[in-house]
Amino acid sequence: MAADTPSNGPAPGRLEVGDAFRRFADFVPLMMWRAGPNGQAVHHNECWLEFTGRSAEEEIGDGWRRGLHPDDFERHAALVSEAFAARKPFTVEFRLRRHDGAYRWLLETGRPLEEDGCFHGYLGSCFDITDRKHAEEHIEKALSEKEALLAEVYHRVRNNLQVMVSLIGLYGRAAPELCRGSFEALGQRVRAIALVQQHLHEAPHIASIDLRDYLHRLASGLGQLRRAGRIGVTVSGRGTGFVEPRTANALGMIVAEIVAECLDATAENVACTIAIEIDAGAGAPVRLAIVSGAGEAAEPGRPNVPKLGPRLIAAYAAQAEIAVRGTATAEDPLELQLPETRAVGQG
Structure with missing residues (x-):
């Protein structure tokens, strides 16, 4: 997980995630993430990190995918890739490894972020639906x-x-x-x-x-x-x-x-x-x-x-x-x- 963007501007290839969004996302009692236009994760909130037991740096980019259940990896990647290419909302169920090693079922919803015709990536959330x-x-x-x-x-x-x-x-x-x-x-x-x-x-x-x-x-x-x-x-x-x-x-x-x-x-x-x-x-x-x-x-x-x-x-x-x-x-x-x-x- 990248630190707050320094005053001299964001690093090449990285999407700036402002303090206001971080505070909002970390306050919400819900697993949240944000991805850039290239599909790479740029932020996971505190609720997400508590669930996985991993650091923000470990989850950034494609790092979070290491926690996906092997049987769900290809299916999840294909569905999300198709949604990103079309810039459409998506919903998918998959299993993610929790901090104690147990795989839990999550219901993930992602929505594209667009402003003035410019695509800024996706914002998503996850619910634990294992009991269901x-x-x-x-x-x-x-x-x-x-x-x-x-x-x-x-x-x-x-x-x-x-x-x-x-x-x-x-x-x-x-x-x-x-x-x-x-x-x-x-x-x-x-x-x-x-x-x-x-x-x-x-x-x-x-x-x-x-x-x-x-x-x-x-x-x-x-x-x-x-x-x-x-x-x-x-x-x-x-x-x-x-x-x-x-x-x-x-x-x-x-x-x-x-x-x-x-x-x-x-x-x-x-x-x-x-x-x-x-x-x-x-x-x-x-x-x-x-x-x-x-x-x-x-x-x-x-x-x-x-x-x-x-x-x-x-x-x-x-x-x-x-x-x-x-x-x-x-x-x-x-x-x-x-x-x-x-x-x-x-x-």
């Missing part, structure tokens, strides 16, 4: 562990559901003719449960699920799960909403049950449609309206399947505190209002 970086690393590790746990749980649930489908099929084939329709309907519903879990697991952000995207993907899968081509599910409306897994799971089960009821109520060769409309206005609870457009009635003699849809839908809705009314007909759509406290934003 450690917190981010801890969160990232926790999220990674959570994702691994969720993946394991999903695979176990999927395997168990597959076993259940196989058992239901075995019992159904051994059951009397009049009971086989019920076994088939039960097996299809278990497959739908597995599909709901699959789409929850595949959501980009498991903690906050994009409702519109989730329902689009789920609807496509449900349309192919049972007698592909017989059913079409559309999702429309305004806005979208982000919901937690519990709400998304309940909605998925409700939609799956409406699809199953529609198929059970129509002939084998007749298509039916499900229309889902989302109303996600800003600041209001997310609402959905679902209409099931069943086709022709099932043929006479078709094995009778118990109509449990309304009871199951009410149970799924209650699990996630979803308000529900209606019968999913064109005259009386099934209306769902998601709990306001459960709807969450993302970013």
